[in-house]
Amino acid sequence: MKNDYGLCSIVKLKKVHPCGNDLFKIVRVGVDIKIKCEKCGRTIMIPRVDFNKKIKKVLEVEKNEE
Numbered sequence: 001m002k003n004d005y006g007l008c009s010i011v012k013l014k015k016v017h018p019c020g021n022d023l024f025k026i027v028r029v030g031v032d033i034k035i036k037c038e039k040c041g042r043t044i045m046i047p048r049v050d051f052n053k054k055i056k057k058v059l060e061v062e063k064n065e066e
C-alpha cells in the first residue's frame with residue numbers, strides 16, 4: 001500500500017487490538033509511527049516498515065493545521 005496516510009489519519013489494521021477495536025489514529029509520523037487506539041486510548045509505537053505491512057485501509061485523512 002502506498003503511503004496515503006498522514007498525521008491524524010484514521011487507519012484500519014489487519015489485526016485487532018486486545019480491546020477488540022481495529023481503528024487507530026496516527027499521532028506521530030517519522031521513522032516510527034505512533035498510533036492511538038480509538039476505543040481504549042492506548043498508544044503503540046511501530047517501525048514504519050512494519051506499519052506498512054500491518055495496515056489494511058486508510059479510512060479518513062485529516063489535515064493537521066498547527
